[in-house]
Amino acid sequence: MTGDRPTPAAILIERLSFRYPDGVEALRDVTLRIEPGEKVALVGPNGSGKSTLLRHLTGLLTPTGGQVSVMGLPLTTDNLTKVRRSVGFVFQDADDQLFCPTVLEDVAFGPLHLGLSTDEVVRRVRDSLALVGLSGHERRVPQKLSSGEKTLVALATVLSYSADILVLDEPSASLDPRNRRRVMGVLARLDGTQLIATHDLDLAWDLCERTVLLADGRIIADGNTRELLTRRDLLETHGLELPLMLQGPAAEPTEPESHSRK
Amino acid sequence: MHEKPLTLAAPPQVFLERLDPRIKLPCLLVWAICIVTVPPGRFTLLSIYALILLLLLLSNLKLLGKFARRFGAALPFVVILTCLLPFFSQGRTVWSYGPLEITEQGLWTAQRVATAATLCVAGMALVWASTSESRLLAGLRGLAVPATLVNVLAFMLRYLYVLRPELHRLTDARALRAIGDHGPGRLRSGANIVGALFLRAHDRAERVADAMVSRGFAGQRRDIYHYHWHAHELVAGIVFAGLIVALRWIVQG
Numbered sequence: 443m444t445g446d447r448p449t450p451a452a453i454l455i456e457r458l459s460f461r462y463p464d465g466v467e468a469l470r471d472v473t474l475r476i477e478p479g480e481k482v483a484l485v486g487p488n489g490s491g492k493s494t495l496l497r498h499l500t501g502l503l504t505p506t507g508g509q510v511s512v513m514g515l516p517l518t519t520d521n522l523t524k525v526r527r528s529v530g531f532v533f534q535d536a537d538d539q540l541f542c543p544t545v546l547e548d549v550a551f552g553p554l555h556l557g558l559s560t561d562e563v564v565r566r567v568r569d570s571l572a573l574v575g576l577s578g579h580e581r582r583v584p585q586k587l588s589s590g591e592k593t594l595v596a597l598a599t600v601l602s603y604s605a606d607i608l609v610l611d612e613p614s615a616s617l618d619p620r621n622r623r624r625v626m627g628v629l630a631r632l633d634g635t636q637l638i639a640t641h642d643l644d645l646a647w648d649l650c651e652r653t654v655l656l657a658d659g660r661i662i663a664d665g666n667t668r669e670l671l672t673r674r675d676l677l678e679t680h681g682l683e684l685p686l687m688l689q690g691p692a693a694e695p696t697e698p699e700s701h702s703r704k
Numbered sequence: 705m706h707e708k709p710l711t712l713a714a715p716p717q718v719f720l721e722r723l724d725p726r727i728k729l730p731c732l733l734v735w736a737i738c739i740v741t742v743p744p745g746r747f748t749l750l751s752i753y754a755l756i757l758l759l760l761l762l763s764n765l766k767l768l769g770k771f772a773r774r775f776g777a778a779l780p781f782v783v784i785l786t787c788l789l790p791f792f793s794q795g796r797t798v799w800s801y802g803p804l805e806i807t808e809q810g811l812w813t814a815q816r817v818a819t820a821a822t823l824c825v826a827g828m829a830l831v832w833a834s835t836s837e838s839r840l841l842a843g844l845r846g847l848a849v850p851a852t853l854v855n856v857l858a859f860m861l862r863y864l865y866v867l868r869p870e871l872h873r874l875t876d877a878r879a880l881r882a883i884g885d886h887g888p889g890r891l892r893s894g895a896n897i898v899g900a901l902f903l904r905a906h907d908r909a910e911r912v913a914d915a916m917v918s919r920g921f922a923g924q925r926r927d928i929y930h931y932h933w934h935a936h937e938l939v940a941g942i943v944f945a946g947l948i949v950a951l952r953w954i955v956q957g
Contacts, residue, residue, distance in 0.1 A: 497914070500917075500918045502914050502917065502918065523920070523922070526917070526918060526919070526920055527920065529918070531915075531918040531919075533911065533914075533915055535911070537866050537908075538908065538911040538912055538914070538915050539915045541858075541859065541862050541863075541912050541915065541916065542838075542858070542862070543836070543837040543838040543841065543858070543861065543862065544838050546928065547838060547928055550928045551916075551919055551921075552919040552920055554926040554927075554928060555919060555920035555921055555922070555926060556920055560928060560930060563928060564928070583837075584862075585862075585865035585866070599919065600919070603919070603920070
């Protein structure tokens with residue numbers, strides 16, 4: 443014992459279980475520790491529990507069993523506000539995140555509800571939009587933005603309240619290659635802890651040093667991205683494929699087609 | 705391409721757009737109250753009100769297109785109401801067909817209601833055309849309208865744009881799979897679409913609530929806009945409201 447208090451984990455999930463009211467067991471005994479500054483990809487097939495796990499990090503769901511701590515604070519009703527200040531959650535569908543009449547109001551929503559002054563809020567809005575490359579878009583209305591711009595504005599809405607941890611649910615879903623590259627560029631430039639749930643294994647390969655594979659509500663593998671994402675058998679067993687960049691120019695389908703067109 | 709925005713948050717260009725919504729909205733209320741309380745037979749007064757509205761529109765000509773679209777959207781409700789009224793009033797019958805009767809009193813009421821409703825709807829359309837959603841909502845908050853009511857209105861406006869494309873996707877999907885679908889079958893699939901849209905709207909509402917809570921919302925919405933009263937705008941509002949009220953009492957014809 444050195445007497446120094448160990449740095450708390452950015453995210454600490456201990457034996458987390460969750461069952462939906464309809465009886466579906468979405469998470470089973472999940473334990474995960476993410477250190478401050480780590481960028482972690484959470485991968486897994488559809489229905490593996492990725493989004494359910496992320497929703498526990500801001501207290502949107504209450505665990506059936508186990509515990510979640512964020513920056514050393516256990517997620518309880520008393521701590522909920524503090525925890526939510528630490529976690530910036532970017533939803534999969536940007537239309538869920540952008541609910542105000544203008545970009546300015548959407549990006550300002552978080553800092554305004556932290557009780558900051560209007561001048562400070564406006565400064566943060568400008569800085570956040572500059573960070574995602576959308577300076578001058580304050581007056582635009584969210585429904586007129588392209589999908590890529592919506593995702594970037596959704597990211598700005600959480601950057602504006604300086605969250606310690608960014609939690610992103612499928613940030614590259616439904617983006618064209620150029621906008622996907624833009625979003626990835628912004629995420630690569632940002633410091634701080636990031637937990638990214640994604641099917642986009644190339645994104646995980648490029649951005650995250652660590653990858654966690656979740657399937658059927660359980661953590662199947664957890665380790666270095668470059669090692670984990672080259673294990674073809676492991677990935678294919680759980681409904682995933684090697685990142686496209688590792689598949690070569692003429693990748694064969696992993697399963698033969700059972701039907702042919704007559 | 706179905707998406708067409710109802711309102712764009714463009715910078716204000718004409719006086720009515722720049723005018724503080726906290727002045728415009730009470731003026732609209734005064735306008736509506738004065739018009740609906742006009743006694744029967746005061747055609748001169750109603751004509752003067754119509755002329756004032758026309759002058760306002762002409763002095764803010766850039767709003768004409770927006771005004772026409774909004775007025776056109778609301779007008780069918782006035783027409784339906786006007787067409788039904790003659791059948792549901794007591795009085796001397798002027799026309800009958802089976803159980804249907806049109807009364808003289810009903811025709812007069814319909815004519816009165818049609819004029820008043822058209823003028824009210826036109827006033828509302830002018831305010832709607834000259835006020836962006838953000839300013840309208842901020843104005844309502846500034847006038848101490850209950851926050852929950854303003855929030856409901858804000859979400860309704862925001863998610864019209866999301867649900868409308870969703871509705872079009874559903875109807876397109878039906879059109880592609882139901883070639884030659886007419887009659888009762890079409891009605892049934894239409895009802896299914898309404899049901900699906902309701903469920904999607906419900907899911908969307910839950911996800912939006914989650915997004916708000918995640919960003920620190922705890923029941924009380926805060927606003928970034930802070931309006932300052934301008935003397936010339938206040939004077940304009942008071943003069944307009946005063947003129948409308950004065951005409952209501954002065955003009956007897």
